[in-house]
Amino acid sequence: MDTNVNIREAAQTIDALITPSLLLDRGRLERNIQRLADHARKLGVVLRPHMKTAKSIDVARHVFPGEPGPITVSTIAEAKYFAGHGFRDITYAVGISPASAVRAMELCRRTGADVKLLLDSVEQADALAGVREATGVAPSVFIELDCDDHRGGLKPDDPKLLEVANRIVAAGANLVGVLAHAGESYGLSTPDALVKAAEDERSATVRAAETLRSHGHACPIVSLGSTPTAHFAENLEGVMELRAGVYMFFDLVQHGVGVCAIDDIAISVLATVIGTKPEKGWVLVDAGWMALSRDRGTANQQIDQGYGVVCDEKGRVLEDVIVAQASQEHGILAIRAGSGKSMPDLPLGARVRILPNHACAMAAQHHFYSVVNGDSPRIEAHWERMRGW
Numbered sequence: 001m002d003t004n005v006n007i008r009e010a011a012q013t014i015d016a017l018i019t020p021s022l023l024l025d026r027g028r029l030e031r032n033i034q035r036l037a038d039h040a041r042k043l044g045v046v047l048r049p050h051m052k053t054a055k056s057i058d059v060a061r062h063v064f065p066g067e068p069g070p071i072t073v074s075t076i077a078e079a080k081y082f083a084g085h086g087f088r089d090i091t092y093a094v095g096i097s098p099a100s101a102v103r104a105m106e107l108c109r110r111t112g113a114d115v116k117l118l119l120d121s122v123e124q125a126d127a128l129a130g131v132r133e134a135t136g137v138a139p140s141v142f143i144e145l146d147c148d149d150h151r152g153g154l155k156p157d158d159p160k161l162l163e164v165a166n167r168i169v170a171a172g173a174n175l176v177g178v179l180a181h182a183g184e185s186y187g188l189s190t191p192d193a194l195v196k197a198a199e200d201e202r203s204a205t206v207r208a209a210e211t212l213r214s215h216g217h218a219c220p221i222v223s224l225g226s227t228p229t230a231h232f233a234e235n236l237e238g239v240m241e242l243r244a245g246v247y248m249f250f251d252l253v254q255h256g257v258g259v260c261a262i263d264d265i266a267i268s269v270l271a272t273v274i275g276t277k278p279e280k281g282w283v284l285v286d287a288g289w290m291a292l293s294r295d296r297g298t299a300n301q302q303i304d305q306g307y308g309v310v311c312d313e314k315g316r317v318l319e320d321v322i323v324a325q326a327s328q329e330h331g332i333l334a335i336r337a338g339s340g341k342s343m344p345d346l347p348l349g350a351r352v353r354i355l356p357n358h359a360c361a362m363a364a365q366h367h368f369y370s371v372v373n374g375d376s377p378r379i380e381a382h383w384e385r386m387r388g389w
Contacts, residue, residue, distance in 0.1 A: 050245025
């Protein structure tokens with residue numbers, strides 16, 4: 001029997017939760033969702049949220065309070081999960097293998113969903129003929145673009161762009177457009193640099209689409225986005241849709257980039273004090289990297305947040321207290337190096353909340369969210385999150 005599930009069902013306040021436990025602040029979530037929805041509307045583009053961070057139908061229903069809308073996913077398991085909850089317009093924004101493409105098209109055949117695929121090579125394009133033959137479904141496909149040397153994709157002026165497009169059509173698939181992700185924006189920290197990154201992303205994708213159109217490919221969709229560039233884009237002329245995911249929760253990396261305030265971060269891990277080392281200035285808690293993740297995404301930013309910023313039980317930041325070290329099931333709280341602050345009184349059994357370096361990684365460690373609102377100890381709901389590939 002899963003004791004955590006029993007406690008989850010019984011817990012009505014956070015002091016009844018087994019720790020470590022993942023908290024989600026509903027008010028912050030709703031504010032974050034509305035902020036980007038308003039910005040996309042102002043820029044005249046469709047928002048296609050990436051569900052890889054939340055992986056939860058309950059969160060998705062806050063993004064889409066009416067009918068299910070267009071979404072992005074990072075795994076076939078996510079596509080299957082959301083298709084099972086009525087979502088039909090799904091972009092699988094990870095480069096395909098033949099096996100993953102077959103799985104995706106079988107899902108389309110079973111559910112009627114339109115799962116769009118992503119590729120950037122002739123080999124992937126040629127494999128689509130076999131995928132169509134195996135499933136009886138003609139794949140819809142984006143060509144991935146590399147707009148900033150961050151990950152996969154073709155450069156907008158790469159001669160292979162046209163070759164890949166032609167091979168997609170020859171394989172009997174549908175070329176629906178181009179897709180880019182400005183991942184290098186995560187390494188920026190000034191508004192001017194982020195505005196420029198957003199414009200570079202836009203111009204690269206639009207240029208590639210125009211090249212394809214000039215050679216007879218319709219290229220109806222121009223899709224781009226990262227959470228930083230989505231928020232700092234000032235002009236999306238020629239773009240049809242905007243993608244972002246971590247914006248629903250935000251995290252310390254996004255705070256370091258300059259996209260959000262600490263008070264916008266919607267998830268945290270509730271932990272319990274299990275010991276102290278006063279001679280070292282340490283407080284030990286029962287949340288290690290199994291609960292927080294090993295992500296150290298702020299290590300190269302201006303402010304290194306260790307394994308997470310520490311708040312009191314009500315969510316108020318304890319100034320300069322971070323998780324300085326983490327082992328599997330232990331976290332060591334300490335004062336940030338160079339600070340003149342003293343460790344606050346955190347006796348045995350006290351509860352703290354730890355904010356994530358990377359919301360996707362922290363959430364991935366847990367099976368469900370305990371939903372709270374602000375500093376209230378009341379748990380409003382328990383939302384399950386899906387896992388797997």
